[in-house]
Amino acid sequence: MSTTTEVTELWLAFKKGDKEAFNRLASLFYQTLYSYGTKLTPDRGLVEDCIQDLFFELWQRRTFLGATEHVKFYLLKALRRKIYHEKKTQDKWNAQAVEAQDEQAFVGEFSVEKNIIDLETSELHLKKLHHVLAKLSKRQREIIYLKFYQEMDYEQIANVMSINYQSVRNLLHTALRELKEAWVQEP
Amino acid sequence: MDNTDFSAYSAEDFVLDDHFRRWVNGQLPPEDTFWDTWLRQHPQKAETIRQATWMVKALAMEEATLDQPRMAENLHRIAQLTEREPGTWYLFSPSGWYRVAAALVVLAGLGWYLGRGLKTVVPTKYQEMVLAQTGPTIEKSNTSTQPLKVALSDGSVITLQPHSKISYPEVFAPDKREVYLSGEGFFDIAKKANSPFLVYANEIVTKVLGTSFSVKAYEHDNTVVVKVVTGRVSVLSGKVKNDNPAFSEAEGVILTPNQMVVYARTPEKLTKTLVEHPVLIKSSHTKPSDFNFMNTPLPLVFKKLEAGYGVTIVYDHDVLQNCTLMAPLENETLYEKLDLICKVIGASYEVVDAQIIISSQGCD
Incomplete structure (x- = not known):
């Protein structure tokens, strides 16, 4: 990934109508957006559609967009809103149970076995870990994802998820404390 | 970073440090040996570091990646x-x-x-x-x-x-x-x-x-x-x-x-x-992978194309009902798909008044 300054410069060039800069931004952030999007819905086709729409809107509205130093944050937030909106529209037709408005379904899963195996984790230990991870709420998972994978700060996470700063902190700290206990209790 | 007093850090503090996590995940450039050095200088923190490392690994998530050709195609579409x-x-x-x-x-x-x-x-x-x-x-x-x-x-x-x-x-x-x-x-x-x-x-x-x-x-x-x-x-x-x-x-x-x-x-x-480059109609909720055909009867293949692209395909149902198609047509455009299908079953097509007309002798 390019440095923040490079991205900011690309953003400014794109706002002036530079197609090259626009395409470069798209290729820089595509995988990041796809990664996040696929954690918000299992429908990967929908994610691809939403990313395309997102870039189309950016291009159409480029002259009205503000200058931002937080391009990634801006894009991820816009994608989240878009996917949520699309899912809501679909749910209307599907007559399925509609997700509570404030909690977007986060479908990202932990991949425990693959990563822990080299740490000589015992059977019992692994079970405990699964138990802790399974207990984490969708919100906690999303916070963990945004913090660890997108390296966002608390304020940005709060903004993206439309919850308050203190909740982000508390939810994350609770999750980490419980996880830590799973380790401490190892015989 | 060097001014921070890491010796007072708890396992959670380490886990929350971006630079520490990159070290655990092997994402630091080889010349960045900060944590290796620090750990040697602070052996009393080895247990905490071990714990933090374990926690970072435990929180690894499944990553969905898009295959390269597909991503290139999507980027092309965006361009x-x-x-x-x-x-x-x-x-x-x-x-x-x-x-x-x-x-x-x-x-x-x-x-x-x-x-x-x-x-x-x-x-x-x-x-x-x-x-x-x-x-x-x-x-x-x-x-x-x-x-x-x-x-x-x-x-x-x-x-x-x-x-x-x-x-x-x-x-x-x-x-x-x-x-x-x-x-x-x-x-x-x-x-x-x-x-x-x-x-x-x-x-x-x-x-x-x-x-x-x-x-x-x-x-x-x-x-x-x-x-x-x-x-x-x-x-x-x-x-x-x-x-x-x-x-x-x-x-x-x-x-x-x-x-x-x-x-x-x-x-x-x-x-x-028809437009020069028909695209999948969003409201149809058709995914490109829906076009991976496995011994699919031709009438069904055409139905999927009709739904996905909102087009009308005119063909003789009786003639084509014995034809089946085995072809992954995920990445092809509508016209490429039609070309391939026609090649397989020995047919031809033309576009007349926004309809796709298939001419075929059928399959026996």
């Missing part, structure tokens, strides 16, 4: 969006959930401004139509070099490109909303029952039925082209009369997604066909 400008794609309205965004672009009547060496302003359809209006009207003209946003009283927003102008009544009639355009505009139309939105441009009237489409009508071109992206559009050509503007849908040529109409001005002729 094309800028070439298609002024937009022929669906524009989501950022606010107002009941505003079905109707995005359209009308390029028309370039003759009115002093381009192409013209020294005098030539009267055009635009001026004739504007003059024929009754009642007070508003005209917005974009003489700047930036797009100009024009908000209408019904909540619609028009983005006018430079050298373009639009004229509309101060108060819309209760049963129709009419605007006259010269140049190029991007329309975000508020949906309103029983009050169609009509755009007049050169010889073409386009009736918005809650949809998105584009119109290209250069004054100096011999053709006027209307392409549909979503929803339905009704286009009326030829003698555009002011006394009968709210033409019924049936009077015009109706277009659905991936269809376009080409209007030749001399001699006057209207041809309906």
Whole structure:
């Protein structure tokens, strides 16, 4: 990934109508957006559609967009809103149970076995870990994802998820404390 | 980073440190040996570090990655969006959930401004139509070099490109909303029952039925082209009369997604066909992977294509019912898919009046 300054410069060039800069931004952030999007819905086709729409809107509205130093944050937030909106529209037709408005379904899963195996984790230990991870709420998972994978700060996470700063902190700290206990209790 | 006193850090603190996690995940450049060095200097923290490392690994998540060709294809599609400008794609309205965004672009009547060496302003359809209006009207003209946003009283927003102008009544009639355009505009139309939105441009009237489409009508071109992206559009050509503007849908040529109409001005002729690059229709919720056919009967294959691209495929059901298809057609365009299918079953196809006609001897 390019440095923040490079991205900011690309953003400014794109706002002036530079197609090259626009395409470069798209290729820089595509995988990041796809990664996040696929954690918000299992429908990967929908994610691809939403990313395309997102870039189309950016291009159409480029002259009205503000200058931002937080391009990634801006894009991820816009994608989240878009996917949520699309899912809501679909749910209307599907007559399925509609997700509570404030909690977007986060479908990202932990991949425990693959990563822990080299740490000589015992059977019992692994079970405990699964138990802790399974207990984490969708919100906690999303916070963990945004913090660890997108390296966002608390304020940005709060903004993206439309919850308050203190909740982000508390939810994350609770999750980490419980996880830590799973380790401490190892015989 | 070097000024931070890590010796007071708990396992959680380490886990929350971006740089520490990158070290655990092996994402630091080889020359960055900060943590290795630090750990050697602080052996008493080894247990805490071990714990933090374990926690970071425990929180690893499944990552979905898109395969390279697919991603390249998607990026290509995004790059094309800028070439298609002024937009022929669906524009989501950022606010107002009941505003079905109707995005359209009308390029028309370039003759009115002093381009192409013209020294005098030539009267055009635009001026004739504007003059024929009754009642007070508003005209917005974009003489700047930036797009100009024009908000209408019904909540619609028009983005006018430079050298373009639009004229509309101060108060819309209760049963129709009419605007006259010269140049190029991007329309975000508020949906309103029983009050169609009509755009007049050169010889073409386009009736918005809650949809998105584009119109290209250069004054100096011999053709006027209307392409549909979503929803339905009704286009009326030829003698555009002011006394009968709210033409019924049936009077015009109706277009659905991936269809376009080409209007030749001399001699006057209207041809309906498919767009050059049909795309999957969003509302069909068809995924490219739906086109991975495994011994699928041909009639079913055609059904999927019809649904995905909103096209009509005409074929003899009896002749083709014994044909099956085994082909992964995830990445091909509609025409490439048709080429391949026809090759496999020894058939041929042609596009007539926006329909795809398959000719085949069948399979035994």
